[in-house]
Amino acid sequence: MNMAGIVAGLRPYVLGLAGIAVLTAGWAVVAAAELLDGVPPPLEVFSALGEQLTGAELWRATGHTVAVTASATAIATVIGVLVGAAIGMSAMMDRLLGSTINTLRFVPPVALIPVVLLIMGFGSGSEIVVGTFAALWPVLLNVAAASREIKSRFEDMTRIQRLGPVRKLFSVYVPGTVAATITGVRVAAALALILVVAIEMLAVPAGLGHQVRFAGNALQLPTMYAYIVWTGCVGLLLNSVLQATERYLRRP
Amino acid sequence: MGRRDGSGMGHLANVLIRLVLPAALIGLWQVASTSGWVNPVFVPPPDRVARTGYEMLTGGDLIPAAAATTGRALLGLAIAIVIAVPAGLVFASSRLADGLTYPAREFFRALPTVTIVPALMVIVGPGESLSVLAVVFGAVWPILLGTILGVRETDRVLLDVARVHRLSARRAVVKIRLPAALPQIMTGIRISLAIALVIALVVEMMSGHGGLGSMVVEARSRFRNTEVFAIVAVIGVVGLVLNALMVRIERRTRHDVPA
Known part of the structure; x- marks a missing residue:
């Protein structure tokens, strides 16, 4: 060169x-x-970040938030692919589920936080439920759109092969919508992370959201900013990994 | 979207099918709660939630609270549009500006925006400006991205037309690039609307400064669980209504775009 x-x-x-x-x-x-x-100088923030990076607390919090976000995204992906493929595959399922889906997906997911806390308490379970609710819609809608396209192209073939609906779902629609799924998953993971951090800040005493809030309440401002910067880095890393996966799966 | 038979009966059957699942879910909830499968103290039955919700709507501060939350979200969204669209134009047309800001933009886009709320709370203190600032910060990024992508993908033919007509650079932006980018900008605004509502609610839940968010937190801390469910339902309705309005506006702008 x-x-x-x-x-x-x-x-x-x-x-x-x-x-x-x-x-x-x-x-x-x-x-x-x-x-x-209340804006500490960058030098103090970065030295606080360095201090946290060598301690155990930051890694425990990161592990918690990432694990919960990943679980929520995984559950949402399974539900989203199955339901999305089902409503793309069958007009009947679309009519049965469509209106409910189109109502629920516009409910701001934070609204669920108080209700989920009432039912499930202040643990990881609540985080996963709220994260899953937020992460479900991008996957579901992407897969539904992709399945509709598959249906218009391959419906005759599946009819000739006499595939039953369940075989059709797992042997044609689920594998056929992998690229659409991963695009949905990338958006879904970002949403799940927002909601998981939000519920940690509001109620569940664990993870990165809790650390930000805790440091803020204790007025340890450099530590709080260090955790904000770190949370951004975690989000960036998560997004980059999923973007690379998407590029790999969509390669010609 | 199902079959269209056009006949009245077919339409009615269609509507009924669409109502089957919601009705079944609400029925299940009612039975589960009244027969004690779930603790009715924590999960009150839907008929009680509906009654409480109706009482709060007619007698209480539910409507002012809903108006406050919606107002904060929409004001923040409007400010975000005013900032993000011109900024997006600059980043899309200048390679220098784009290169300088790209990593920082990616960072802030990936940062879960709720994390900056505690920082803003220290800087500006709890109050109206905290909500609006936090909403602006969260809502700016999708609109910025939509504008940049939309302007960058402006059809070359359209730009040639501008050159043939000897439009000045500024007029070409206003007459050609912005209208051509409008659909993408609107998509960004629709995503930002959802984020704006979420952030407005989170700030209210954290700072307790009025609105539906602090109302629901207060109801929960006083163990008024029926009220919690009723407020959550109202939040859902606010989200639905705002999105329906947005879809309508978006559809209109698509018609206005010259092909």
Whole structure:
């Protein structure tokens, strides 16, 4: 590769780093000039983050939040693929379930938090239920749309093969909608993470959301900001992994 | 979307089929609660929830609370649109601005936006501006992304038309790029609307500063569980109504876009 090629290849990284540097410098100025109350300087935040990264608490909280988010996303994926394929496959199922789905999916998932807490208490179970409710719709709707397309293309073939509805579901529709599923899962995981962090901040005393809230209530501001930055990194990593998986599954 | 037979009977049958599942679920809930399969103290039967909800709607502060929550979400959404659409135009047309902000944008988009609420609580303190600021912060990113994608994918032919007509760069943006990007911008706004409502509710639940969110938390802390269910139902209705309005607006903008 010639010099110009290397420079062009590096350009996005250099620009991106410069952007982050400008943002951090702006933050440092705001903190140093005390333009806003309660904004610690970046140096303190990053040293707090370093301190947390070497301790056990941050990793325990991260493990909890990631495990709960992953469980919720996995449950939502199984339900979403089965129900989505069923309503894409059969007009009857669509009529039976369609209106209920279209009502429930617009209910803001945070609204469920108080009810779920009443029924299930302040544990991981509540987190998983609320996360699953939020994560269900992107998977379900993506799979339903993809199954409708499969139906219009392959319905005659499945009829010739005399496949029963259950065989049809598992041998044609579920494998045929893998790419649509993973797109749904990427959106679903992001939503599940938001809801899991939210319920941790509001009620369940565990995970990253609890750490942010706890540090905030104790007015340990550098620690609170360290956890916010860390939560963003976890979200970014989760998103990148799923995006790479999606690209791999959708490769031509 | 099912068969269309056009006849009145067919339509009625269709509606009835669509109501089977909701009716069955509510029936199951009623039976489970009144016959004691679940503890009726924690899961009150739907008829009691409906009665309590009706009393709260007619006599209480449920409607003002719903209006407060909706107002905060919509005000935050409006400010987010005013910020994100011009910013998206800049990032989509300038490679320098795009390159500088890309990693930071990706970070904030991936950050679960609720985490910044405690930070905002320290900076601005609990109150109206906290809700609106938090909503703005959460709602900006999908609109920004929609605008950038929409503007970037503007048809080359349309841009050639602008060049032939010797439109200035600024007029080309207003006359060609923005209208062409409108469907994607609207998709971003629809996603942001859902986020706006969620964040408005979370802030209310955390700060206890009025609205449906603090109402439901208060009802729960006083063990008024029937009220909790009734308020949650109202929150669901608010979400449904706002989304239905949004879909209608979105459909209208699609008609206005020149093909």
